[in-house]
Amino acid sequence: MKMNIYFKGLVVSLLLIAGMFTSCEDQPDKFELTGGLPQVSYIRMPYLAQSDSLIVEASLKSVICLVGDNLTSIKELYFNDQKAQLNTSYITSHTMIVQIPDNIPEEVSDKIYMVTASQDTVEYAFHVIVPKPMIASMSCEYATAGSEVTLYGNYFIDDPNVPLTVILPDGKQLTTFTKLTNSTITFRMPECDTEGSIRVASIYGESTSTFHYLDSRGLMFDFDGKTGLGNHGWHEREIKTDETSLTGNFVQLGDGTSKMSVDGGWNDGVFAFEYWCGSWDSPQNVTSGDGIALHNLVDFTDFANMALKFEMYIPTSNPWSAGAMQICFAGYDKVTLSGNPIEGFDGVVAGANAKVFNGEDGLGAYGRALYRPWMDTGSYDTGDKWVTVTVPISNFTLDRLGAAAESVPSSPGDFASLTFFVVGGGVNGTECTPIIKIDNIRAVPNK
Structure with missing residues (x-):
């Protein structure tokens, strides 16, 4: 019986091998390099x-x-x-x-x-x-005079007869760069106090950036008084200025001694910045002053084509290697300062809470962005300089553990409050004592 099984298997194998040789030889359309000229x-x-x-x-x-x-x-x-x-x-x-x-x-x-x-x-x-230059982003959209800055994109061609030129919002033209490749232009930022787009011109044409240098569009938090907004929740996150300041004051997550555990353990007293709209009045004031709903400050009508941007500084002395920066917008139904009624809003008004982050009442499945750049290399810092972070609002689709959210921001009314909280995220890293400085939080067009 065993011999019969073995024999049948051998026959099948031989037939398969024979079939393979036959199929290899019987390919009339098989490519063959021919002689002559094309x-x-x-x-x-x-x-x-x-x-x-x-x-x-x-x-x-x-x-x-x-x-x-x-x-x-x-x-x-x-x-x-x-x-x-x-x-x-x-x-x-x-x-x-x-x-x-x-x-x-x-x-x-x-x-x-x-x-x-x-x-x-x-x-x-x-x-x-060859396409005209394509400008994708800038390493720091608030780069100060004398600092080194990089434009990222493609088709940055420096022709001997038509030099590549960077044109700043104030009209200054730059043709000397510290480094130039087809996809990057690095240069020392000259004095420029004018907000606006940056242009790049080459022999193949000229393009204009969609981002603005010194971008004040959709500005929500500058911490210097332009909008008047800052902490507005349970915690008084430190608003400070020091020798690293970019445009004055900034908010800082982490103090350099508080530990972030490998799983991004809960520490909202050190690693959270909250802006929960509303007031202690009844009805709450959400239309002006400190506590204004963010959608009454910034136009979120076209939120699907917008991005959240901010400048960030992480010193090399205190890199970040665990926990996700969970960035969450919320409507009146998720959180407000007091929970008192809001004129013109007929739904349930939530009071001050952290349910979106701790998972209570199913709110942990509500969409937010998880920003964790340390995952690529295991540890992340910005090299003792400020960089611009861009998070498309279309990325606000994850729950608190990094899975697909059950619901996501779907109308301008969902952009009333905003919380930054480095916690959890569902991916383990390594214990760290990070310092994360944040400035110029804004919501702007990304197209």
Whole structure:
């Protein structure tokens, strides 16, 4: 019986092996590099719906289709001086689908070069469009004069004949940089007291940043009196100024001696900043002064296309390596200062509480952002300098343990109060005594 089973298994294995050899030999469409020279008749887009659209140029990373004869003779393909990646699954004698490399050419000839196995080269005229500069972000949107700052993006091309230029909101033009790559521009910030967008111009065009330098749009907390808002809850978080100050006062989470446990243990007396709207009046005042509902200060109508931003400073002496910075907006139904009625609001008004963070009454499943940059390397600091943190409001989708929230902010009314609390998050780190300085908390367009 055992021999029969073994014999049957052996037969099946032999049949499978034979089938594999047969299938390998029986592939009439299998790619084979051919001899001779390729000929390109025209180039089109690769999709059937666009097959009648002939093109003579395309942007970096575009996928195009070469049409001609004997295209299987092409061993290597270059756009200007940049080699393309060929996939033989998309090459036939008459068509070749290929993606233009993302790398910017160093020498522009406006040619495609097709190299055969015998090292013959056939040229075809084709223009690769290099996009104008793309500005994504700035290392610190409140960078002070003399500090080093970096713009991040792409297509930062410094041409000898048309130098790359950074244009500040006050009109100053910078062409000298401490470091320059295709995706970063680093320079010393000159004096500039003007708020506004930053522009970058290259030989391929000019772009304007969506972010503002010295951004005051949607400013909620500057701690210097511009909005008048600060602590407004159970705790009087320390508002201070020192030699590291960016624009004056800032709020500080952690005191440099209080420990954050590996699981981000609860310590709201040191690691939480609360702004709970409302007052002790009845009805509560949420329309003006200290206690104003944030949506009455900042327009959250288009919150889906907004981001929460703030500047942050974490010294190298006190890095952060445990706990999540849970950032949570809340409506009147989640928290207010007193719980007294609010004129014009017919729902249940919640009083002062931490239920969103401790999980009571199911509020721990309400959406918030969890910011924990230490997870990438195990520990995080900002190198003794201020950086801008950007958290899209579309990211306010997690519960207190980092799972998907059961409900999320869904209307402007959900942006009345705001809490920053470094606690939990569902991921363990290492014990630390972090100092986290925060300034210029604002809600701004992210597009």
